[in-house]
Amino acid sequence: MKKTIVLIAIVLVPFLTIAQQKPTTIKVNARAFYIDDTPEFKAIISLSNTYSSLQSELTTIDILKKQYRSALEAKGISWIDLKENPNDFGYETMNYGKEGTLYEYRTTSIEKMINFLKVKSLGVNITSYVSVLTIDKAEAIALSQKAINSAKESAKTIAAAMGKELGDIQEIEDLNNRLGEDIETYLYHDKPAAQYIYSLNVVFSVK
Known part of the structure; x- marks a missing residue:
């Protein structure tokens, strides 16, 4: 038993010495808010008739499409502005077990997107609505500097x-x-359209 205790003590001393020598640092999460002034909205x-309690012959996809098209045109939105099944897969990937389809609508106008989201028609459900933006190199540099400055003030x-x-x-x-x-x-x-939060973790030494 004595031998075991001595060996443990000998092994631990170097690790304790190393731990004591580790410098103190401060790690700060910094954020910079970016708002794109030329976004696209999608x-x-x-x-589908997934949630309808009406008889199936009254809610076929063809009937639902005609009703939706009429509702869009009543709001001044052209049917050709919508893209059916914009990606490789469509409604079948949603696993509802019923017939349906997906449509994508894009615009650079906030007013037009709001108008589109207000369109109501039997069988229509909005699955997502986003802004699409990009950050170029110059913008990334400015955002990084802003985030670093914010981190520095917090760390101080x-x-x-x-x-x-x-x-x-x-x-x-x-x-x-x-x-x-x-x-x-x-x-x-509760936030501006096309807002993106640019985040960095910054580690500072202390004296």
Whole structure:
């Protein structure tokens, strides 16, 4: 038993020494808000009789399409502005076990998208509505600088609470920001359209 205790003590001492030498750092999550001034808006709707309690002969896909087309045209939206099954797969991937189809509507106008979302017709369900934006290199640089500056101010406050001075940046972690790609952000009533949150983790040393 004595031998075991001695061996453990000898092994642990180097690790304790290393742990004591590890420098103190402050890690801050920083965000910069970006709003695209030229976004595109996209909505996907499904059309089916899945939730209808009417007789099936009254809710065939052809009948539902005619009713929906009339509802769109009453709002000043052309039927040709919709793209049926915009991707390789359609309504069959939603696993409802009934016949249906998907339509995609795109526009660069907020007013037109709002108008589209207001269209009501039997069998229509809105599955998603997003803004589509891109961030170029110059915008990414500006957003990164803004996020880093924000992180620095937060880290200074934490360092002051520790009775320390803030040191240099030790590490920056990019949190899934996408440069030059189409970015889809959901539309909500409580945030601006086409808003994207650019996020970084920044690690600072302390003195």
